[in-house]
Amino acid sequence: METEQDSGDVTRAHSLAREIFAGVANKWALLIINVLGARTLRFTELRDEIEGISHKMLTQTLRGLERDGVVHRTVHATVPPRVEYRLTGAGAELLATVNGMCAWTRRHLDGIEAARRRFDARDG
Template sequence: MIIDPGAVQQQEGSSKCAGSSEGTAQDQPVPAHSGNEERAALVRGILSRIGDKWTVIVICSLGERSRRFNELRRDVNGITQRMLTSTLRALERDGIVSRTVFPTTPPAVEYALTEVGHDLQHVLHTLATWADDHADTIRTARVLYDGQTQV
């Protein structure tokens, strides 16, 4: 997103995520193009897709190598055929996954990450590393919080 730095007036200690509608209009970064609400909605949709449980697992599986549908289904434990189909179609639509049909009988279909998908995989790997690095701290915080909020 292209942001006009002069248009950002952010209070100390606050943070804004792409696509966020928090704050007042003067708090918001202003992209250097029209259609801000449309762009924010697009970003929210992308983040929703990326944050989906099955999407993350499918991307991690395809990050190792390309796979055929049933191989992917076996690798992604617990996903239904319908959900895998839906997830793969959405990822293909977003340009994160490519689908290759081989002219065999019956046709063989293989799924792989695109360049954009590999970029996303690196981001997810970083996020997973962060989660692993902070798991004990978060577990302790949850225990403390749950102890304070019990009725």
């Protein structure tokens, strides 16, 4: 039986925390959160800003983020329907972490590239 404490432990195989972590800690979710930032965007605007994401993957990722309360979806009753996405309060809080990860990547990009070259040369 899983306890409330277990459900919040990302190291537990079947914990809710691990499920949520997996949903927000993938490249597409991180990119969507980063692109939305403090803006509200339509589906096509999001797709245009995230190079390489398919329609299907964007749809699946947005649904997961909406389910977890990270993204809010608004459908406007127009013809054709207009759908917009924005970060929720929880999503905006997560944005600070995502921005920190982006900043870390930029700061360490040269070192990571050098480490990869050394590693690849060693195994080549």
